[in-house]
Amino acid sequence: MARIGIFFGTDTGRTRLVAKQIAKKLGEDAAAPANIGRTTLDEFLAYDALILGSPTLGDGELPGQSVGLAQPSWEEFLPLLADCYLAGKVVAIFGLGDQKNTRKNSSTPSASSTMPWSRAAPGPSATGPDCVKTVNENR
Numbered sequence: 001m002a003r004i005g006i007f008f009g010t011d012t013g014r015t016r017l018v019a020k021q022i023a024k025k026l027g028e029d030a031a032a033p034a035n036i037g038r039t040t041l042d043e044f045l046a047y048d049a050l051i052l053g054s055p056t057l058g059d060g061e062l063p064g065q066s067v068g069l070a071q072p073s074w075e076e077f078l079p080l081l082a083d084c085y086l087a088g089k090v091v092a093i094f095g096l097g098d099q100k101n102t103r104k105n106s107s108t109p110s111a112s113s114t115m116p117w118s119r120a121a122p123g124p125s126a127t128g129p130d131c132v133k134t135v136n137e138n139r
């Protein structure tokens, strides 16, 4: 199994294209990029290294159904991580946005600030109903 998981959300497909370019550069170390809206928690937690991509949509928001996407995306997936044990995972985030036309809500700071990676420090084991896997259980 590849060591690096690449997951993306997207509306019009650009973030998927960037994810594919990153995967191509990484070669066999990386799995094929997967749409986070079609990813299970088990699939996500199976990797110790994660590359996560998101556009900024709405008014500086993550993609998801509240900003008009037909399918679930980061907005729906992130709450699943609330009780997960993320210690030890290496996470990189890339963001797409239109800084020229939506400068006040530029992509990287707004979207990424809502991701829970500040909790990647040691914390309680996963016990919540939405997360039954710890990092170690997935190895």
Ligand SMILES: Cc1cc2nc3c(=O)[nH]c(=O)nc-3n(C[C@H](O)[C@H](O)[C@H](O)COP(=O)(O)O)c2cc1C
Pocket (backbone or CB within 6 Å): 009, 010, 011, 012, 013, 014, 015, 016, 055, 056, 057, 058, 059, 060, 061, 096, 097, 098, 099, 102, 103, 105, 106, 107
């Ligand atoms: C409805 C809508 C809202 C957007 N809102 C923002 C925003 O608040 N800030 C920003 O930087 N870019 C914004 N953008 C630009 C997108 O983030 C940018 O076009 C991105 O490349 C789209 O990626 P995707 O093709 O993966 O969906 C918005 C685009 C759309 C269509």
